Amino acid sequence: MAIAVLHALDSARTQWYHITAIVIAGMGFFTDAYDLFCISTVSKLLGRLYYYNPSTGKPGKLPVNVNNFVIGVALIGTLSGQLVFGYLGDKLGRKKVYGITLIMMVVCAICSGLSFGSSAGSVMTTLCFFRFWLGFGIGGDYPLSATIMSEYANKMTRGMFIAAVFAMQGVGIIFAGLVSMILSKIFLNMYPAPAFSDSPADSSHVLSTQPQADYLWRIVLMLGALPALVTFYWRMKMPETGRYTALIEGNAKQAAADMGKVLEIEIQAEQDKLAQFKAANEYPLLSKEFFRRHGKHLIGTTTTWFLLDIAFYSQNLTQKDIFPVMGLTQKPEDVNALREVFETSRAMFVIAFFGTFPGYWFTVFFIEKLGRFKIQLMGFFMMSLFMAIIGAKYHDLKQNKFMFGTLYGLTFFFANFGPNSTTFVLPAELFPTRVRSTCHALSAAAGKAGAMVGAFGVQYYTLSGKPGVIQKAMFFLAFTNMLGFFFTFLVTETKGRSLEEISGEDGGGDHEAGTQMTGTNTSATTATPY
Template sequence: MGKDQLQVLNALDSAKTQWYHFTAVIIAGMGFFTDAYDLFCISLVTKLLGRIYYHHEGALKPGILPPGVSAAVNGVALCGTLAGQLFFGWLGDKLGRKKVYGMTLMLMVICSVASGLSMGKDPKAVITTLCFFRFWLGFGIGGDYPLSATIMSEYANKKTRGDFIAAVFAMQGFGILAGGLFAIVVSTSFNARFKAPAYRDDADASTPPQADYVWRIILMVGALPAGLTYYSRMKMPETARFTALVAKDAKQAADDMAKVLQQEIEAEEHKVERIAEDEATAYGLFSKEFLRRHGTHLLGTTTTWFLLDIAFYSQNLFQKDIFSAIGWIPQAETMNATEEVFRIARAQTLIALCSTVPGYWFTVALIDKIGRFSIQLMGFFFMTVFMFALAIPYDHWTHKENRIGFVVMYSLTFFFANFGPNATTFVVPAEIFPARVRSTCHGISSASGKLGAMVGAFGFLYLAQNKDKSKADAGYPAGIGVKNSLIVLGFVNLLGLLFTFLVPESKGKSLEEMSGENEEDEAAASNGNRTTVTIA
């Protein structure tokens, strides 16, 4: 810690864990709960969309979404998320974290509802409308990534900062779990009330009109958690690091944190004035000095997040295809539409409950004990091992008696993704860059992740296409396609392990130590005269 550090920042770094820390986790975390629900619930209903809008009279098999339509429905929100991460990350450094936070939340609420209300005269119009609103839903979700991470990192103390940032991200696991549980409830309710036969020779018989309500209700409910936290987000004060180091308002920063921490804090306006005078020489994002100090760090955070999300999102969005390929989910023609939603939701909920959620909270418990670097390296290593263990003897796992073993090992890849790089790639970019570009750099890092998610979503769809045209037309995934996909994902995880060595360890260090802002302040310390103002 630099000797010339602002007292308000020292107070935050050394503060004992208090109720406001948990409040911040809940408020920021509910955004991630909503993000995960909205992004991943679409995978629960894509097959239902195919049954409703892409069947034809007298069809022998349930309707399925054409590959291009399926790619658009699954991937368009990821495109919006990437754009939102870049835009709102940049805006968060310009206008402040708090102001932009409210914008993203309202966009998520409006577009969640609008997605469920997608209308049109024909199937193409309905799907087009759905994709339009899911793009803007993703745009709002994208802003939540850099803002939530930055706000939590700037509020937390340095001893448990990793725990709290990881806890915010861990709410993603509960969002995935909630999506599956709610889909189970809705599909069960509709199946009991409007009992339809298994698919035979009439698409309408196994897909009653009421099934159209199922996917709409599932998508619209995503607006509730976001809407419920809007007021709380608007009541949070701006972070002291933005107010003091970027907005240069020492009095406001000290006043805000004095109320939060319930202690006396000096405003130290002379130090902030000195920082403001030195701002002309401070390096920007596209400067040689930033490249020298943080270029390797930014390369490390972007590449590891990119590689991680190729694997993580392809696994999440296409679990239903993998489980169908090994026979864990029955073929579509043996079920009616709402039962198929139930079976898919049950499988994904079981994975979330047994591996995804525990993985997140193992990270929360251990990230400030064993460090970010060790957890990320370990996670990529075991993801690589389990992917190859599933892919190389793939034919062995497709036998009925071996399906449980496949599901267990597949679950372990999710566990080590979340007790590993899926959490740490979110935490580290919020800790290692200067305050003036912290949100922007996190946005760039997370946007590279969403680029990886798009590669995963579209790439898996291509690799898993059935080479047998008669089966492909009937909607069967290909065993050889899934095997190829798993092998590719294994090599992707191995690359992630190697690029992890570019990322620094930030455990136990203040944000200013990691970003080098202490060095800048101390170098300019001799230029200022010292006066103090005390805030009661």
């Protein structure tokens, strides 16, 4: 059943408003990535500042459990925020809760940098408290940005637009490294390392940490508030999506008026057709009908995102510990604190710029040509292959830094020209409008559960210092990626079809297509009239 406002959205030519929506939603993801990954550039600095023990004569280091919690607490918050805001996005509207996520990110990014306390433990506790709530706000951005972009886009460029929003995550990771690198260089020039003193213990501490470094990590964290603050006004000016207004609120006239203004066309309000449409799609999320139609897809999106994020976040959050092995940074004992931040940030920037960033945009440019399914399969397979090679040839690669860096960068490239992008796109397309935000949230939360496995499990293991840990970790991640490859067969291709056709809301039979791998329109032969 064709409803005018939905048809207008699906067939609309790409225009300036679509680009504006990509930028507005994308800046949220830029902020998300910056806030989540900038902590990796300064976590070693926190150890030098707050956990120095003069008796060791070595630079301070965060205890493993403290390091894991500082790195991973935002992921716990993100998982919680995804579930809460995803549900609210379906119940209250996408726009009503969209601004709340940005406010939380602004306030908590600033407060993270202002973390206080009379002891190292209290400073870390305060920092973790605010980073939890920062993650909570970040979590809301996942289902809301994906849902809003999918519901605004036309059916021929929808995947490209959603992927472009998510690609801003790559830009955020680059800026996390770039900002930390620039600021640490400025601090280095202003506060060069003092000369050694006579006492070995004292000289080690002098070399290890300039007192002014305490300002550096705070500034890096607080700058995460800036892009979110700039974006807030424009988010509040966005109208509610036409699909939410029409299919959930049941207001065909308002949906036609809002989308007609946005698309600069006149759209007919069809309240009678809309009432029939809604009556045919009233089944709740927790129902046999939902699981008959969409259960296989939901299992597919949750499992693949979970498995992908084990590898993706293990890579990103532990790369500071792999950089010395690759020869990209010096040993902590050989550099002062600010120099270590500079080298870690520079290495992160290089890997992100040449490996991570291009992968996102390859997905943007090829997703409508190759399709989501093929890109996801290819990405999982190539990640598994390169990680297995790193694990098998680890000792040889330690002697060949260029080859090590190339293989390591390729794992990032195929993560992003692969499942890291497509696991974000698919849940925004496969499910009915009424539960789209919630289903995306469930899928994303499964991903963050995988990220926590990476942050608290894989990272803990790699920091244990046992022989061969990085090799074993690479083999484990290669295995999880191969599992992701096989679980991808639970999802279906979505390119070139309307959201209602994909979900079966228009009376089509795609929900029965199961693991159909092509973009063929099946609704023509299975449609049942209302």
